[in-house]
């Protein structure tokens with residue numbers, strides 16, 4: 001369960017944001033829609049506590065992330081939050097499977113190869129596990145990003161513009177995979193986008 005209350009953030013006195021309150025239960029999905037520059041990425045970074053809010057709270061289950069120290073925040077994020085960035089970020093010298101296992105390492109959990117293989121089967125890139133990520137197509141890399149975000153069975157999945165570079169068919173596939181995977185692990189899913197094509201795929205929507 002994700003809840004935010006009265007979140008505000010400023011880059012400067014002239015650039016101040018006040019964000020709407022969110023409630024997203026486990027297994028539920030929420031779409032945050034807004035045009036370019038409305039603060040979508042800023043909002044997502046506040047939810048992940050990659051940025052510290054000026055005021056307000058971000059609560060996952062019973063933990064108010066804004067009350068944690070920087071070290072506690074980093075540990076909590078690694079263990080409980082899965083993030084899918086607009087453009088995939090991988091360690092290019094590592095194989096696909098080692099990029100997945102890195103998520104376990106960063107969360108200080110044992111490396112779970114069978115979970116990595118299971119996710120790769122479900123998301124359709126099992127034959128690429130020993131390749132370097134640069135040898136995969138963008139669509140395949142996006143699916144690896146989704147798998148990496150799911151490795152530690154997080155409570156919250158955050159996706160930043162996951163479909164902006166995809167055609168209609170792959171957009172539908174990626175959204176279906178995100179929803180199916182987050183329902184399976186019982187996480188709250190928050191998708192941030194300007195992509196109006198996603199409007200009908202989400203019953204819960206917030207406009208920025």
Ligand SMILES: Nc1ncnc2c1ncn2[C@@H]1O[C@H](COP(=O)(O)OP(=O)(O)OP(=O)(O)O)[C@@H](O)[C@H]1O
Nearest residue numbers: 011012015034035036037038039040041042043194
């Ligand atoms: N580090 C920063 N310092 C100052 N201003 C910033 C910084 N990052 C973002 N901004 C400004 O804050 C506003 C919101 O940025 P943000 O990236 O959150 O928007 P967005 O809705 O995600 O946009 P887009 O869809 O184009 O990615 C923009 O006007 C941007 O110029």
